[in-house]
Amino acid sequence: MSAISCLLMAIVLFGSSKVYPRSIEGLKHWGWGALGFGVANLLFSLRGLVPDWLSIIVANMIGVASFIVWWRGMRLLRGLALSSMRLWYMALAAVLLFLAYFTLVQPNIVPRRFLISGIGFAFYSGMAWLVWRRGQRLQGDYVFISLMVFGCLFTLIRVVATMANPASAATLLTPSSSQTAYVIAYNIMSLMNCIGFFLLATNKLQSELQQMADHDSLTGAMTRRSLMDKLAIEVAIAQRKSQTIALIAMDLDYFKQINDTLGHDGGDRVLCHFSAVVFKNKRPQDLFSRMGGEEFVLVLPDTDLHGAQRLAQRLHAALNTAHNDGIPAYTSSFGVGTWSGTPVAAVNSQFPLDTIEDWFKRVDDAVYRAKAAGRNRIELVTEPSISV
Structure with a gap:
């Protein structure tokens, strides 16, 4: 038998x-x-x-x-x-x-x-x-x-x-x-x-299979859905401990021109290089996500505005350093803002102000200000979003 x-x-x-x-x-x-x-x-x-x-x-x-x-x-x-x-x-x-x-x-x-x-x-x-x-x-x-x-x-x-x-x-x-x-x-x-x-x-x-579902196959960054799932956990922790969460939004400059000039293979190399720079500089607990195309975000748990600004400056400096590995020169515009976990908030709340969606929008608006001001720069959301 x-x-x-x-x-x-x-x-x-x-x-x-x-x-x-x-x-x-x-x-x-x-x-x-x-x-x-x-x-x-x-x-x-x-x-x-x-x-x-x-x-x-x-x-x-x-x-x-x-x-x-x-x-x-x-x-x-x-x-x-x-x-x-x-x-x-x-x-x-x-x-x-x-x-x-x-x-x-x-x-x-x-x-x-x-x-x-x-x-x-x-x-x-x-x-x-x-x-x-x-x-x-x-x-x-x-x-x-x-x-x-x-x-x-x-x-x-x-x-x-x-x-x-x-x-x-x-x-x-x-x-x-x-x-x-x-x-x-x-x-x-x-x-x-x-x-x-x-x-x-x-x-x-x-x-x-879970890794494939949660991460972008090209860059290794988290997908938007995976980010929002994990962000809900970070929000709950921030609310319980009255911590601040920072958000860095990043949008590669003139990326369409890179694709048009070098083709999609060249664009893919730039995306991978950019992701490698972020992975090298972020902390293990930070959440790095590709939101779509050349748009990325980095969520920094228990981090204030100055801490997020310092990381954005390191990333900005790294991207402006000459590349000797066949990667074409490129830059990125950054938006930086924070969200305070006090006292009650939720990722999908319908509050007219100070929701997570509003926080993301404010940081995204900061990126557009950086674009309008000449690109390749960092703009801050001067007042943190606070849950109500």
């Missing part, structure tokens, strides 16, 4: 690797690993019906190789580099010699069980640690880590049971309650490991 389950999961994983984006790596590795464990489980079930070298040595070697393939697949999913296979080949050769000696020369299941259980424990603990360190703390991560912890306990209990009663480990098929529990747990783990990895891959796909 376990062999059939693993083979079915292998089909699912191989099929998913065909339809998931290329950025979701590791599915093929886990498909091959599931296939390997399916074959290994089949050979284990034939113990006594086929030669021992096949049901013991080959079956265990396939299982160990499947662990290695799964480990490499997980590293690919987490975007980590793969180590050379040379050390893995050497480890496999050592395992092969060990199994061959205690199967053909000095038949003894106890050292074999210790070795395979140790390898299993190293795999489960290593995978749990990898996902914990590199995970996104999503539900799928916790499910997978729980499975790995169960695997660690499972292998430890098996080793302890063998040490406590070596006679019970005379053969794999010796009837006993511990052996029955092992077979059941092994069958469950073989299937659940694959399901756990599939959850991790699905979580990563969901995260990438």
